[in-house]
Amino acid sequence: xxxxxxxxxxxxxxxxxxxxxxxxxxxxxxxxxxxxxxxxxxxxxxxxxxxxxxxxxxxxxxxxxxxxxxxxxxxxxxxxxxxxxxxxxxxxxxxxxxxxxxxxxxxxxxxxxxxxxxxxxxxxxxxxxxxxxxxxxxxxxxxxxxxxxxxxxxxxxxxxxxxxxxxxxxxxxxxxxxxxxxxxxxxxxxxxxxxxxxxxxxxxxxxxxxxxxxxxxxxxxxxxxxxxxxxxxxxxxxxxxxxxxxxxxxxxxxxxxxxxxxxxxxxxxxxxxxxxxxxxxxxxxxxxxxxxxxxxxxxxxxxxxxxxxxxxxxxxxxxxxxxxxxxxxxxxxxxxxxxxxxxxxxxxxxxxxxxxxxxxxxxxxxxxxxxxxxxxxxxxxxxxxxxxxxxxxx
Amino acid sequence: xxxxxxxxxxxxxxxxxxxxxxxxxxxxxxxxxxxxxxxxxxxxxxxxxxxxxxxxxxxxxxxxxxxxxxxxxxxxxxxxxxxxxxxxxxxxxxxxxxxxxxxxxxxxx
Numbered sequence: 311x312x313x314x315x316x317x318x319x320x321x322x323x324x325x326x327x328x329x330x331x332x333x334x335x336x337x338x339x340x341x342x343x344x345x346x347x348x349x350x351x352x353x354x355x356x357x358x359x360x361x362x363x364x365x366x367x368x369x370x371x372x373x374x375x376x377x378x379x380x381x382x383x384x385x386x387x388x389x390x391x392x393x394x395x396x397x398x399x400x401x402x403x404x405x406x407x408x409x410x411x412x413x414x415x416x417x418x419x420x421x422x423x424x425x426x427x428x429x430x431x432x433x434x435x436x437x438x439x440x441x442x443x444x445x446x447x448x449x450x451x452x453x454x455x456x457x458x459x460x461x462x463x464x465x466x467x468x469x470x471x472x473x474x475x476x477x478x479x480x481x482x483x484x485x486x487x488x489x490x491x492x493x494x495x496x497x498x499x500x501x502x503x504x505x506x507x508x509x510x511x512x513x514x515x516x517x518x519x520x521x522x523x524x525x526x527x528x529x530x531x532x533x534x535x536x537x538x539x540x541x542x543x544x545x546x547x548x549x550x551x552x553x554x555x556x557x558x559x560x561x562x563x564x565x566x567x568x569x570x571x572x573x574x575x576x577x578x579x580x581x582x583x584x585x586x587x588x589x590x591x592x593x594x595x596x597x598x599x600x601x602x603x604x605x606x607x608x609x610x611x612x613x614x615x616x617x618x619x620x621x622x623x624x625x626x627x628x629x630x631x632x633x634x635x636x637x638x639x640x641x642x643x644x645x646x647x648x649x650x651x652x653x654x655x656x657x658x659x660x661x662x663x664x665x666x667x668x669x670x671x672x673x674x675x676x677x678x679x680x681x682x683x684x685x686x687x688x689x690x691x692x693x694x695x696x697x698x699x700x701x702x703x704x
Numbered sequence: 705x706x707x708x709x710x711x712x713x714x715x716x717x718x719x720x721x722x723x724x725x726x727x728x729x730x731x732x733x734x735x736x737x738x739x740x741x742x743x744x745x746x747x748x749x750x751x752x753x754x755x756x757x758x759x760x761x762x763x764x765x766x767x768x769x770x771x772x773x774x775x776x777x778x779x780x781x782x783x784x785x786x787x788x789x790x791x792x793x794x795x796x797x798x799x800x801x802x803x804x805x806x807x808x809x810x811x812x813x
Contacts, residue, residue, distance in 0.1 A: 320777065341751070350758040357758075360777065361734065361750045367776065390749025 314376055319363035320356060325375055330382030334362070341392035348394055361389065433488035433497040434481075436684065442673055443684055445481045448488070451497045468662045475590075475665065483687045574634070582631045583665045587672075589624045593617065594686070617693075715746055720760065721799065722746060724784065724792040727766060733779045757782065765791055 315331040316323050326334065341358060345351040365385045366377050432452045436444030439457065446464055450457040468474030488494045635657075726737055734753060741747055760766050765788035768780040784792065807813050 322777070345755065348755070348758075350755075350762065354754045354758050357734070357754045357780070358750060361754075364735070364776065388749065390751035392751040392755060394755055 312379075319359045319366070322363055324363065324366050324370075324377060326377050326382060327379045329379035330377055333379065333382050333386055337386045337389070344392050344394055354392070358389065358392065431497060432485055433494075434485045435494070435497055436487050442478075442669070443482050443686075444487065445478060445485065448485060448497060465662065465666055468665070475586075479686070483690050487684075578631055578634045580660065580664055582628060582635065583661050584668075585624070585628055585631065587665065587668055589620065591672075592620060711745075719746060719748065719752075720756065721792075721795050723756070723760070724765065724788060724795065727782050728784050728789065728792055731781045731783045733781050737782075760788075764788075 313328040314325050315328055316325050317331065317334070318324075338355065338358070342351070342355060345354055348354065362385060365388070366381075369377055369381055430452055433448045434440075434444040435447040435451060438447075440447045441461065446460040447457055449464075450460040453460070464474060464478070466474075467477060488497045722741070723737065726732060726740055732740075734750065734757070737753065738748070738750070757766065761768070764785055766782050767785050768782045770778040771781050772778050
């Protein structure tokens with residue numbers, strides 16, 4: 311038994327369940343919003359109400375005087391979202407600024423999107439304008455930045471021990487590609503204007519932020535904590551340095567990185583990055599085709615076991631390279647508390663440049679790489695499913 | 705709905721043309737139009753149709769008149785104006801011209 315609300319549709323009274331009323335109210339409000347600026351708005355709304363009334367009347371009879379929520383939802387689905395035919399109002403209403411609805415040609419992707427404000431969503435945009443697989447592209451659309459800028463920033467994240475590459479592959483897997491036109495327009499989404507924020511606030515978007523005061527105190531505490539830690543670290547370092555001079559003349563700083571280190575270090579790291587690249591290629595080819603560059607793994611070895619073996623092999627082969635690298639660093643840091651940062655910077659720069667160049671070259675010459683990267687999410691899911699099935703086997 | 709997505713722009717462009725043709729054939733009301741389109745590729749919804757019809761009326765291509773119906777409130781019956789017929793004729797010529805182009809250009813159909 312539900313509450314019933316009586317409404318007026320074009321001069322006739324209809325009784326709807328409470329849930330149905332809410333659904334209908336939302337639909338008509340959405341229509342009114344999308345038709346803002348349309349000179350015939352009232353008439354169109356009246357026509358729509360009439361059409362809804364006709365459909366309701368078809369469902370009523372002497373024994374049934376109330377329209378239930380499910381029926382209202384069906385009616386709303388049949389009617390479809392109200393699209394402003396002139397195509398101007400939706401975008402302009404979202405952008406809101408000058409309040410004038412006469413802003414044609416403001417549609418981004420050229421799609422006839424009827425939504426004035428799908429909340430902005432993060433998608434990968436592939437293949438329009440994508441370089442490798444559309445991660446930076448989609449990110450740029452979400453943040454409203456230039457794509458090149460986002461790509462540069464992304465490469466900079468590679469400075470942290472190649473983290474960027476792993477992050478990139480993770481993003482390829484996690485972020486969904488925008489396929490339908492609705493998703494594509496959502497990727498560019500409602501602009502971050504005052505109008506949009508007001509709309510979101512009205513729809514309860516920000517309800518979760520109500521615990522402001524607690525967060526403020528928490529943030530204060532964190533900031534103070536970080537300052538303390540920073541000061542402690544600084545005094546610690548200073549004391550260590552002083553002690554080194556005072557107590558142990560043997561520990562005077564050594565000659566610094568010898569000339570050999572400058573050359574060997576980048577070479578070693580180049581080799582290392584080449585190895586990493588090779589390993590990633592093997593991994594991808596294994597996941598995509600089930601073979602490693604044409605070599606079939608032993609027949610009944612499940613995929614995940616091959617991957618594990620690959621990991622181990624990689625660790626084994628790269629161990630001497632890693633040892634060499636550490637030796638160079640050690641030589642460079644003889645007598646200091648650590649290698650001078652310039653050594654590390656030099657190595658990372660060379661590594662990043664080489665890795666990125668190799669990656670871009672490869673993707674240009676081997677279009678299969680791009681496709682493989684596109685298939686990666688599906689392939690990973692397949693692999694996960696296969697593992698799950700194997701695990702579930704009795 | 706992936707098939708529909710692919711040719712959405714073609715259908716959107718032709719919808720107005722089809723509406724002119726349907727309304728030229730006979731005086732119709734909206735539910736009638738929807739019924740005629742339902743069996744075709746151009747099946748559409750009230751939410752799309754009402755704003756489109758109102759735009760065409762603003763451009764003076766159509767006009768409507770209220771007619772009483774037996775069961776229920778009066779309905780709007782649409783018909784073409786002279787300007788509407790003119791537009792229909794132009795569009796039909798254009799359509800025949802471009803359909804000739806589509807047939808002859810490039811790979812033979």
